[in-house]
Amino acid sequence: xxxxxxxxxxxxxxxxxAYGKTKEEMFENAAKALFSVMFETKEISxxxxxxxxLEHEDDVILLHDFLSELLYLFDTEHIIFTKFNVKINNGKLxxxxxxxxxxxxxxxxxxxxxxITYHKMEIKKEKNLWKCVVIVDx
Amino acid sequence: MEMRKIxxxxxxxxxxxxxxxxxxLYANDSVRSLIEESALIQGMNVATMPGIQRHSIMLxxxxxxxxxxxxGVAAFFEEEGxxxxxxxxxxxxxxxxxxxxxxxxxxxxxPKLRELxxxxxxxxxxxxxxxxxxxxxxxxxxDDVARLGAKWAIEHGYGEKEDLSRTEENGCMENTDxxxxxxxxxxxxxxxxxxxxxxxHFLEIQKVSDIFEEKTAKKFGITGKDQVIxxxxxxxxxxxxxxxxxxISRFNSAMPKWKIELxxxxxxxxxxxxxxxxxxxGALNCGINYAFCNRQVMTHWIRETMMSVFRKERExxxxxxxxxxxxxxxxxxxHEVDGERRVLCVHRKGATRAMPAGRKEIPKLYRKEGxxxxxxxxxxxxxxxxxxxxxxxxTFFSTAHGAGRLSSRTHALKTIRGEDVQKKLEARGQIVRAxxxxxxxxxxxxxYKNIDDVIASTESAGISRKVARMTPMGVTKG
Numbered sequence: 273x274x275x276x277x278x279x280x281x282x283x284x285x286x287x288x289x290a291y292g293k294t295k296e297e298m299f300e301n302a303a304k305a306l307f308s309v310m311f312e313t314k315e316i317s318x319x320x321x322x323x324x325x326l327e328h329e330d331d332v333i334l335l336h337d338f339l340s341e342l343l344y345l346f347d348t349e350h351i352i353f354t355k356f357n358v359k360i361n362n363g364k365l366x367x368x369x370x371x372x373x374x375x376x377x378x379x380x381x382x383x384x385x386x387x388i389t390y391h392k393m394e395i396k397k398e399k400n401l402w403k404c405v406v407i408v409d410x
Numbered sequence: 411m412e413m414r415k416i417x418x419x420x421x422x423x424x425x426x427x428x429x430x431x432x433x434x435l436y437a438n439d440s441v442r443s444l445i446e447e448s449a450l451i452q453g454m455n456v457a458t459m460p461g462i463q464r465h466s467i468m469l470x471x472x473x474x475x476x477x478x479x480x481x482g483v484a485a486f487f488e489e490e491g492x493x494x495x496x497x498x499x500x501x502x503x504x505x506x507x508x509x510x511x512x513x514x515x516x517x518x519x520x521p522k523l524r525e526l527x528x529x530x531x532x533x534x535x536x537x538x539x540x541x542x543x544x545x546x547x548x549x550x551x552x553d554d555v556a557r558l559g560a561k562w563a564i565e566h567g568y569g570e571k572e573d574l575s576r577t578e579e580n581g582c583m584e585n586t587d588x589x590x591x592x593x594x595x596x597x598x599x600x601x602x603x604x605x606x607x608x609x610x611h612f613l614e615i616q617k618v619s620d621i622f623e624e625k626t627a628k629k630f631g632i633t634g635k636d637q638v639i640x641x642x643x644x645x646x647x648x649x650x651x652x653x654x655x656x657x658i659s660r661f662n663s664a665m666p667k668w669k670i671e672l673x674x675x676x677x678x679x680x681x682x683x684x685x686x687x688x689x690x691x692g693a694l695n696c697g698i699n700y701a702f703c704n705r706q707v708m709t710h711w712i713r714e715t716m717m718s719v720f721r722k723e724r725e726x727x728x729x730x731x732x733x734x735x736x737x738x739x740x741x742x743x744x745h746e747v748d749g750e751r752r753v754l755c756v757h758r759k760g761a762t763r764a765m766p767a768g769r770k771e772i773p774k775l776y777r778k779e780g781x782x783x784x785x786x787x788x789x790x791x792x793x794x795x796x797x798x799x800x801x802x803x804x805t806f807f808s809t810a811h812g813a814g815r816l817s818s819r820t821h822a823l824k825t826i827r828g829e830d831v832q833k834k835l836e837a838r839g840q841i842v843r844a845x846x847x848x849x850x851x852x853x854x855x856x857x858y859k860n861i862d863d864v865i866a867s868t869e870s871a872g873i874s875r876k877v878a879r880m881t882p883m884g885v886t887k888g
Contacts, residue, residue: 278820285476286819312848333662340655347598347648382848383819384608386651387501390658391476391676407476409501409651410609410819410852 276305279405281392286385287407295331298395298402299338300356303369306339306388307353309408310346312380316354318370329363331395335404338365339388350374383410411450419871422465423450428673429457436805437470438867444816444859445472452479455673459484460681461492463747463754467805469761470867471814471859475500477676480760480815483808485745487754488682493670494690495679496661498757500738501654503694504701505611505645507784507811508577508734509795510712511631512727514638514720516617516883523615524841526719527884530613531843533715534708536606536886545604545707552600552649553588559699560734563706569713573706575773577734578763579741581702587692591649592656595693599649599700604707608845610812610853611644612887613712614786616793616880623877626779626797630732632878639880640712641793642705643786645738650697657690682755691740698739705734732795733782737762737811743771745806756806764798764809764874772798783874787813787861789842789853789887790835793880794865801872809874810865813858826851841884849887 276290288305292298324341328334342353353371374381386409395404412424413435421442423433433453437445449472456478457466463485472481477497486492519526535544555562560574560581574581606613618637621627632639646653661678664686670679680686713729720727740757747754765772765781772781783796791813798807828847831854835842844850868874 278823280818280820312846333659336659344594344598344652348601380846381608382846383852386648387655389476389501389676390662391674409476 273401275301276308281407285389285407286410287405289403289405292402293400295402296358296360298404299335299358299360302335302339302404302406303342303353303356305406306342306385306408309410310382310385311352312382313352313378316352316379317372318355319372320351320370322351322369324365324367324369326365327363332390332393334360334363334365335395335406336388336390336393338367339406342369343385343388345369352379385410411454419867423454425457428671429454430459431457431462431465433457433466433468435468435472436867436871436873438863438870441470441859441863441867446474449474449479452477453482455677456482456484456498458673459486459493459495459677459679460670461486461488461490463487464804467808469808469810470864471760471810471812473814475759477674478759481810483756483758483761483805485754485756485806486682487747487752492682492755493679494682494687494740494755495677495757496654496657496690497676497678498759499654499694499740500759501651502645502738503650503654503697504736505738506701506705506734506736507641507643507786508705508709509732509784510640510709511730511732512638512640512716514727516636516638519615519638519883522719523884526615526715527841527843527886529715529719530712531886533711534606534613534886535604536608536611536845549600552596555603555703556588556591556696556699557586558582559702560706563703563710568707568710573709573731575775576731577702578736581706581734583695583698585691586695586699587689588696590689590693591653591696595649595652595656598652599647602647602649603700603704605647606644606708607647608849608887612789612885614641614885615883616641617883618878619792619881620879622879623797623875627795627878629776629779630782630795630877631730632795638883641784641786642708642712644704646697646701647704649700653693653697657693661686694740698736702734733784735762735784743806746803754806758808760811761808762811763807764796764802765807766798766800766802783809785810785812785865788855788858789882789885790840790855791861794861794876795878796865796868796874797877799872799875802874805873809868813861813864816857816859819852822852822854822857823848826854826856831855840882842887843885844887853887
């Protein structure tokens with residue numbers, strides 16, 4: 273199962289689809305996709321850990337808020353996250369995100385993501401596969 | 411969709427369905443054929459919004475955005491239920507452009523071009539962790555930056571008062587309310603003050619290739635062919651992006667109480683005069699001011715770098731600002747609609763204000779000529795200085811902001827290699843210094859429309875006039 277892939281559906285921004293056997297796995301892969309838009313580096317260690325707790329009854333808003341929080345942590349603390357574990361229960365999301373601090377000698381930066389948009393954002397389950405589409409403003 | 415040509419370079423899409431007004435596309439036939447139908451549909455969607463005046467506008471650089479098309483203008487009237495929408499401005503609030511003239515010619519700069527590009531790349535931070543410890547803005551001062559805009563920069567030694575009179579809004583929007591800006595926005599913004607960011611932001615050294623209106627050009631500080639000019643393009647960094655995101659979320663939650671029906675979620679808005687709208691205006695003006703301050707700080711470093719590389723004083727080098735324009739903004743401006751003067755909330759998302767001679771909004775210095783309009787092309791082609799015209803009243807005195815993307819970043823990354831683009835440009839004598847080859851690929855010349863066609867469209871439509879054209883010599887990109 274592909275974890276995520278770039279989509280060619282937004283002229284000015286970057287779009288991706290992320291997949292998972294569970295909703296939580298899809299959220300984790302969406303987070304991986306977000307950082308793949310920004311960085312090329314494959315080896316990122318899991319030295320740093322941050323916790324995220326969010327709540328919303330609407331999964332689309334929850335996904336937006338989760339990715340936005342990761343983006344905020346990256347922008348303010350310069351941690352490139354690489355591994356995630358997500359638990360979602362009744363609209364409450366708890367997650368640990370692991371990564372390492374940005375090092376310009378080691379990490380190949382591609383482009384800034386300004387924000388997670390709601391444009392065409394969707395989450396659906398097709399035949400036991402969860403899929404989301406996210407467009408980020410670059 | 412029924413589109414008919416009204417006159418050269420102006421097309422109108424008839425009202426249909428929920429549209430309250432028609433939609434207009436300003437583009438000559440050559441550019442029109444490149445415009446995605448999806449962008450036109452977005453223009454039609456905007457035309458459904460409450461209180462929209464005259465027509466929803468798409469300029470020749472228009473392309474598909476999220477909700478509102480990029481390269482679009484929409485004006486709303488409060489008394490008719492008009493709204494304000496963060497998506498009609500863009501995440502990069504007051505992304506904009508400024509140009510600085512020099513007394514140098516291309517021949518004088520060429521031998522030092524690489525040194526200059528490297529020095530600018532070093533002194534004007536860009537790319538990730540684009541953070542600057544060079545600007546002494548303490549945590550507590552971010553609110554001052556939000557209230558004062560470019561004035562804060564001047565007060566702290568980054569430039570001079572004259573720069574303010576050559577900046578849209580004199581570099582400072584009034585009606586700011588930093589208490590309506592979230593802590594998150596402040597935390598993102600404070601360390602990023604004085605940085606370029608990445609993507610389509612850049613710093614470019616250009617030379618004048620053509621002068622179309624000599625008198626106006628001279629007034630703007632453009633003295634002759636091969637004169638070297640510096641162009642800066644960037645916005646409000648994480649500060650503005652976060653403000654936009656915060657208010658999109660807040661308006662999303664508030665929307666149900668106003669029962670506004672929208673064909674696209676990203677058109678989320680609030681009625682002008684509502685608490686939500688007023689709070690957003692207070693915060694938006696902070697975002698706009700942050701960007702003015704940012705560009706002013708960088709202007710100072712550009713001046714310092716030039717003086718250091720050429721070992722000349724400021725007076726010898728010139729280094730005067732032509733002007734500074736916003737192209738992602740919403741402002742309250744007076745316009746005539748149906749024979750009545752109305753204060754409208756004019757949204758420009760990837761569009762530049764282009765006011766004609768006589769308007770009080772433009773500096774006294776340029777009031778006889780009209781407002782300078784600065785339009786960058788892609789890194790391989792050209793940029794233009796234009797001037798505002800009377801006949802642009804039909805676009806609420808707005809014109810294009812750039813070349814407009816043709817293909818997506820995803821597509822660009824699949825088909826273009828940044829290294830090849832860089833080599834091709836260097837073979838023509840142009841230096842590109844970027845933090846990654848991928849961003850060069852994403853911003854490569856082929857992914858944008860032809861800027862000369864886009865500019866020709868604005869002129870044939872009568873919404874701005876060419877004054878001068880520049881071509882790039884060197885560029886730094888985040």
